[in-house]
Amino acid sequence: MADQARQVSSAAEVSTGTKIAFAIGSLIVATGYFILLDWSLMNMQGLDFFYMFRK
Amino acid sequence: MATVSKQARKKIGALLALGAFAGLLLLPLFLSLPTGASGETPAPAAPAAPAAAKASDAKPVEKSRDVWYKTEGPVVGAPAPKTTDSLKDYPRYNFESRVLLWVGLQQHLYYGSFVLAVPIFCMIVEYLGIITKDRALARKYDQLAYDFVKISLTAYSLTALLGGIVIFTFLTLYPTFFGYLSSVFRPVMATYALLFIAESGTLYIYYYGWDKMREGFLKWVHVSMSVILNVIGTVLMMLANSWIAFMQSPAGVDAEGRYLGNVWHVIHTTLWNPINVHRLLGNMAFGGGVVAAYAAYRFLTSKTDEERAHYDWMGYVAMFIGVCFLIPLPFAGYWLMREVYAYRQQMGITLMGGLLAWLFIIQAVMIGALFLTTNYYLWQGMERMRGAERYQKYIKYMVFVLITCFIVWLTPHTIVMTPAELKAMGGQQHPVLGNYGVMSAKNGAINTIITTTVLSFIMYQRANKIPTVRWAPLGTAFLFGLFTMAFINIIWLAIYGYYIPANVRVGLSVPQVASTLSCLFIGVILNSFMLKGAKDTGPIAWGQISVRSQYALIMLATAFTWMMGLMGYIRSSVRLFWHVNEIMRDNSPWAFTHTIGFGANMISFNVLFFWVTILFVFWLGSLGVKKVPVTVPAGQKVPLPASSH
Numbered sequence A: 001m002a003d004q005a006r007q008v009s010s011a012a013e014v015s016t017g018t019k020i021a022f023a024i025g026s027l028i029v030a031t032g033y034f035i036l037l038d039w040s041l042m043n044m045q046g047l048d049f050f051y052m053f054r055k
Numbered sequence B: 001m002a003t004v005s006k007q008a009r010k011k012i013g014a015l016l017a018l019g020a021f022a023g024l025l026l027l028p029l030f031l032s033l034p035t036g037a038s039g040e041t042p043a044p045a046a047p048a049a050p051a052a053a054k055a056s057d058a059k060p061v062e063k064s065r066d067v068w069y070k071t072e073g074p075v076v077g078a079p080a081p082k083t084t085d086s087l088k089d090y091p092r093y094n095f096e097s098r099v100l101l102w103v104g105l106q107q108h109l110y111y112g113s114f115v116l117a118v119p120i121f122c123m124i125v126e127y128l129g130i131i132t133k134d135r136a137l138a139r140k141y142d143q144l145a146y147d148f149v150k151i152s153l154t155a156y157s158l159t160a161l162l163g164g165i166v167i168f169t170f171l172t173l174y175p176t177f178f179g180y181l182s183s184v185f186r187p188v189m190a191t192y193a194l195l196f197i198a199e200s201g202t203l204y205i206y207y208y209g210w211d212k213m214r215e216g217f218l219k220w221v222h223v224s225m226s227v228i229l230n231v232i233g234t235v236l237m238m239l240a241n242s243w244i245a246f247m248q249s250p251a252g253v254d255a256e257g258r259y260l261g262n263v264w265h266v267i268h269t270t271l272w273n274p275i276n277v278h279r280l281l282g283n284m285a286f287g288g289g290v291v292a293a294y295a296a297y298r299f300l301t302s303k304t305d306e307e308r309a310h311y312d313w314m315g316y317v318a319m320f321i322g323v324c325f326l327i328p329l330p331f332a333g334y335w336l337m338r339e340v341y342a343y344r345q346q347m348g349i350t351l352m353g354g355l356l357a358w359l360f361i362i363q364a365v366m367i368g369a370l371f372l373t374t375n376y377y378l379w380q381g382m383e384r385m386r387g388a389e390r391y392q393k394y395i396k397y398m399v400f401v402l403i404t405c406f407i408v409w410l411t412p413h414t415i416v417m418t419p420a421e422l423k424a425m426g427g428q429q430h431p432v433l434g435n436y437g438v439m440s441a442k443n444g445a446i447n448t449i450i451t452t453t454v455l456s457f458i459m460y461q462r463a464n465k466i467p468t469v470r471w472a473p474l475g476t477a478f479l480f481g482l483f484t485m486a487f488i489n490i491i492w493l494a495i496y497g498y499y500i501p502a503n504v505r506v507g508l509s510v511p512q513v514a515s516t517l518s519c520l521f522i523g524v525i526l527n528s529f530m531l532k533g534a535k536d537t538g539p540i541a542w543g544q545i546s547v548r549s550q551y552a553l554i555m556l557a558t559a560f561t562w563m564m565g566l567m568g569y570i571r572s573s574v575r576l577f578w579h580v581n582e583i584m585r586d587n588s589p590w591a592f593t594h595t596i597g598f599g600a601n602m603i604s605f606n607v608l609f610f611w612v613t614i615l616f617v618f619w620l621g622s623l624g625v626k627k628v629p630v631t632v633p634a635g636q637k638v639p640l641p642a643s644s645h
Helices: A001-013 A015-046 B001-039 B051-059 B097-131 B135-173 B175-184 B187-208 B217-249 B265-268 B272-298 B305-326 B329-343 B345-354 B357-384 B387-411 B418-424 B433-437 B439-464 B470-500 B502-530 B547-573 B595-626
Strands: B063-065 B072-074 B578-580
Touching: A001 A015, A001 B272, A015 B470, A015 B502, B001 B345, B063 B175, B072 B595, B097 B135, B097 B217, B097 B272, B097 B305, B097 B595, B135 B175, B135 B187, B135 B305, B135 B595, B175 B187, B175 B217, B175 B578, B187 B265, B187 B502, B217 B265, B217 B547, B217 B578, B272 B305, B272 B329, B272 B595, B305 B547, B329 B345, B329 B502, B345 B357, B357 B387, B357 B439, B357 B547, B357 B595, B387 B439, B433 B439, B439 B470, B439 B502, B470 B502, B547 B595
Parallel strands: none
Antiparallel strands: B063 B072
16 A cells, blocks of 8 residues: 555656646657557558659 | 265357357258259169260350359350240239338348347347456356346247248249249258258257356356357358359359359359348347347336336347447448449349439438437446546537438439529539538538547546546547547548549548548557556446436337338349349339339338337237346345345
8 A cells, every 4th residue: 555655646746847847758759659650560561651742 | 075076067068059050051062062063953763774885965054254263164054034025924913023022021121130249149148247256247248148038938939930931922923933033042041941951940949048057167068158149140142142152243143044053153243241241230229229128128117116217227238239330330331332343234224223223322321310419328328437527528420420321321423403403502412512422421420420429439438437447538538539639530531532633532431431440449448458456436337327318219210110121122223123133024014113102101111110019029028027026125326126036
């Protein structure tokens, strides 16, 4: 119980600045993930994801 | 020691019995298929003639080419009959035969779907009961699984009766067509009948053996029986699907419809697997909806708080399972349509851009309504959790997103207009709204709707919990990043689709779907890990939910039923004037496509008929419950079942 309370407090202790940093970091990671996903799935179908930018 | 060995013997005995049982049940499948697959008819008793004489008398085997597989095979069947509008081929009452068959088939399909889906629920819920450590919750799951199977038992009898009615209707009203179909599917139909017997036997043993096999190892044997039951049920469904898939995209026959001796080709037509997947998911979503409606009905008629708590929980579990299968359903539908286009482009155009396109608009409305209702139910469900208030402020934004996408989702590409209206609008498409009638916009809209539904579910999961794991802030931030970028990616791909050629644009649907599925799998799994050992802000007050939420469940079930009827009608009507597409022509007086109004009325009639009869089934199910006294021990953490078996 005490351990749980300590964990809750440690989770709550994260400062706003850290939260913003986490959010920005996760947005960057997610952006990379979706670009990779889009490109690889189009590539698998034999299609060019960057078609518009190349033409 | 002696006790241990006795227990071990019992276990081995039970396992052997289960194995033998499974083997016997599946035996017909293995016995029937190879014979049919060889395409050889059983050899008659060989006359005692010299081999040389036989060889000289033997006729050369005629070979022909498969219309789909393009392989050569021996002609072993008669050509598809050429029917005429006569009483010989189409005996009739003073009524449209097709409509009679429509009602019979649709009712059989509704009940068949229900009795296929509910045992799968039973299997899942019973398994949850076994692995759950909380004994009260385990008992609750067990009671729920039993309640499910009890409902399906009565429905099972009705399914069989309706199946009989369908066969008699076929034999009496479409004898020539049915004769041809059964000649092609002879081994499949025999297997179907045997499997149906096996299914019935397993279901009855599963139901009546519930109390005898409720503890320890025997419980595992019991849950294994549910697996066998569901394997048989699914094979039954797939065999029945092969008939309709053959009618739509025939294979295993030549251009004249002559059977070429390979039963696997006849079963495994190009649309068979997409239909299998789509139907299985659809049946599960439909079954979930019907059970949730049952729970809602029992909730609304409950007299005590305990009953209300139990049926509230039952409705939630059924809705949850149903929605789990609803979410991938549009993707399975997309695959089916893609395969239809690949098979015959004209068929796809008739479906989505021609004669039947308006029915797809109605379907879009129904799908949108289903997702809106699901979200509404989840938001209502959050009211029974303390701590959920912190998420309430986001709901209005989600409503906005859902409604906007819903409007885009149901915007038609073109509409039927008078010349004056056409002139006033400046063309077939509206200058602004017309942009939302294309696939790019619709793919974006439906994926956004589904992703929002996943987000609602994650909010629901977290409503009365505070994560306590050390990495919770990072996990929450990651969820924020994942959903934000998924929404952006889906919408960006939708917009991007307007600027690239059609052949590239079609491929964009795959990453769009993958974005949605990423949110579903990564989001839900990550959230579940985060909530391990989470701090409760209060228990879920089961039963303390608005009455509106229960009407939402009934709405969900009705929408499923209506949509199933609609999609069945669309899939069937796309054959136009063919019994078997491009093989056997329908020459009855009813070989035309009905008006949309007539079709909608027929679907509504079928939905009403189903719900009236299923209410009767519910009522029958409630008779047994009333006889048992309600026992609720005090201080129970979770609501106990209002009945016991």
